[in-house]
Amino acid sequence: MSDSRKFIVCTSINPPTEAIRRFDACTDWTLIVVGDRKTPDDYRLENGIYLSPGDQEKLAPELSGLIGWNCIQRRNLGFVLALDEGAQIVATVDDDNIPHDDWGTGLLVGTTTPIKSYVIDDCCFDPVGATEHGHLWHRGFPLQLLSGRDYSRSETIHTRIDVQADFWNGDPDIDAVCRMEHAPDVTFDPENFPFTANKPGPFNSQNTFLTRDALSRYFMVPGVGRMDDIWASYHLQHLGYTVAYARASVTQLRNVHDLTGDLVGEFVGYERTIDMVKEIAGGTYDARNYWPEQALAAYDAYLRRVGA
Template sequence: MISIITTIAEPTESVIKLSNKSIYSNGLVIIGDKKGPFKYDLPNTQFYSLDNQLSLDFKLAKLLPTAHYSRKNLGYLLAIQQGEDCIYETDDDNAPNDYWSIRNQETKVLMAHSAHWINAYKHFSEESIWPRGFLLDYIGKDSAIPKHDGSLIKIKAPIQQGLADLSPDVDAIWRLTQDREFYFERKDSLALPTGSWCPFNTQSTWWWEEAFPLLYLPSYCSFRMTDIWKSFIAQRCLWEMGYHLVFHASEVDQDRNFHNLMRDFEAEISGYTQNEKLTKTLEASKLLPGSVNALRNLIICYEDLVIAGILPKEEMELVRAWANDYEKLKK
């Protein structure tokens, strides 16, 4: 297992805490950007400045925009190049809490009953809260509250999303209207059935090898939507692979970096207005069954989103570069 972070800051307290946990793993890969950092003095850490990234033998390295979260894609490729079979991705303001530990792909879950949209946060709290990217018109619907029969089952889940306490991953509307310290309840993990949507993020997320082709972060969209749109595409492809997305109780405390909330709101407007169209487009995508087709299905999803006018055609050059780099590494 290896941890992937992109940052413009020198080691934060949160990253130092993760580094201390990572003595049980293969450490951290830190992806910098134009603003820095220019060094990264932390044990068990591989640091790649922007100059280092541009010298990598990946087609994607020179195509990715600077000052963009999508440069994290290079961290994924580096982990794959190094033969990792599990990637933990997070941000530099998420500190592991007492419940953080290296997870297993096989996990015990409660399987949610089928619904078109499921607010997974409501499984871990009765308060009014929803994940960034969740459809606003489903927030108050009873159908979006997770329901299950109470039976734990063991499943293989190649994508598992951990929640964050203190400052959870929510949208700007939640923060502008009710921002406060927040702690989720500790409950059994929840799996979503095929056909049920819930956005997930890149703040505390575990990926195993079969799902690696789906790690790609788009560049030609808002920084507040890149990981959310990635999550919808990954979910759609997971369904064809016969897997379920899993949410589990909080394993990090987020000491959130400063954000201008109105700028966050502006950056989320494309999600508020297009997430339903995006997911309906993905539902109509004609994908191929099985894990062997994960990369091909990713490309099909992006082609369909370009045709639908949700992403510009320029995104496809990066998607194909990702696919080229990935296939080259897996030969």
């Protein structure tokens, strides 16, 4: 195990993938893979930590019970362990995102730095639309705002970066509607990064770096389908944490998905995220209006467990 205070957290129900093997070989980072009841019983890592279902129940029994099984939100247990182990920076990744050779280097997260900031009048920012692939949009960006995206104004600001959301070449993190229409295979020009915005925007859990303080309040929301990480991102920004979007540092070789199933899992976002971001912009947002009751109880258990 690395002596670093930088951790990588991932969930997987597969045998170790190419991405997992590469993350496990990162000498400056400690990998934590959170298992589930579908994960092979003989799952092994060369260097990192495998957190078995039994380990999770011992680590945070109340939280484990409230989250339930066979869901990606088990990743929250990995966040607990990373914080217990003294992590200062945590990367949350997926097992189908192949890290580039320079992954995890030159990080802005945890620093105060000058950065390009888009100035938008609307209540939500789409980071994908700010790139050369402006026909696409980030998963979780409200479809109702697509026609009004405007990137004509920007300024340089000096700000602390609490979250660094790196992009992904190959099959990017777009929603099912966008993927059905475009089926993209893209490469993002690194010259377009980094940037932030004056309004909140979505970020995901598949190639994102968080400071210890931000992670202690970041929580993948059970019971909201494929909005689990998206609504978590908006909630964190509502609390005042700043996100910067940075160059692609992985290539996504996306696991097999049923796009119709993805569409169903995203529908709650198509329907309700627009109201959420409007309320965040207006200062009236309350998670209790969006998160299921059990998710709220789980978040409370998480906050108490990590001492936030």
